[in-house]
Amino acid sequence: MRTVYLCRHAKSSWDDPARSDFDRPLNERGLRDAPFMAKLFRERGEPVDLLLSSTANRALTTALIFAKELGVADKDVERMGNLYHATSSTITQILNGLPAEVRRVMVFCHNPGITEAVEHLSGEDIGNMPTCGLVRIDLPCDDWAMVSRELGTLAWMEYPKRHPNRP
Numbered sequence: 001m002r003t004v005y006l007c008r009h010a011k012s013s014w015d016d017p018a019r020s021d022f023d024r025p026l027n028e029r030g031l032r033d034a035p036f037m038a039k040l041f042r043e044r045g046e047p048v049d050l051l052l053s054s055t056a057n058r059a060l061t062t063a064l065i066f067a068k069e070l071g072v073a074d075k076d077v078e079r080m081g082n083l084y085h086a087t088s089s090t091i092t093q094i095l096n097g098l099p100a101e102v103r104r105v106m107v108f109c110h111n112p113g114i115t116e117a118v119e120h121l122s123g124e125d126i127g128n129m130p131t132c133g134l135v136r137i138d139l140p141c142d143d144w145a146m147v148s149r150e151l152g153t154l155a156w157m158e159y160p161k162r163h164p165n166r167p
Helices: 028-044 059-070 088-095 113-122
Strands: 002-008 048-054 077-080 104-109 133-137 153-158
Touching: 002 048, 002 059, 002 113, 028 059, 028 088, 048 059, 059 077, 059 104, 088 104, 104 113, 113 133, 113 153
Parallel strands: 002 104, 048 077, 048 104
Antiparallel strands: 002 133, 133 153
């Protein structure tokens, strides 16, 4: 069994029109939601062997907030440029290349690729992955190279707006 957690970056700021898309930071809501979701995930008690993140500011910041909550050093979050606006196909290829000792991976990236990856891997129509949304997909295989279309089962989906009393 392999498990992939897919997390869309938290809400980002559009305040500075001169700032590139790649460099956009999290906005106030994103800076509230990311720690909330990271704590919610930690409380589930589900171990993660590896955190992978897009190198875009908003995704990497989200990943580092999760890393801190999970007790993972910043340097141990693997930064991957090809996760920036990655397609479902790219995300699947990244999973296919993971080493055997990794059993549970968390990937931080962007829409629309992350929504498409959830639907591709699980066969479930989720419509849209909300900002800071997080899913768990269970993959009944012993080798990441076997990960393919509709192999997985969507075990759960969480996102900030499901918790109206969040900070």
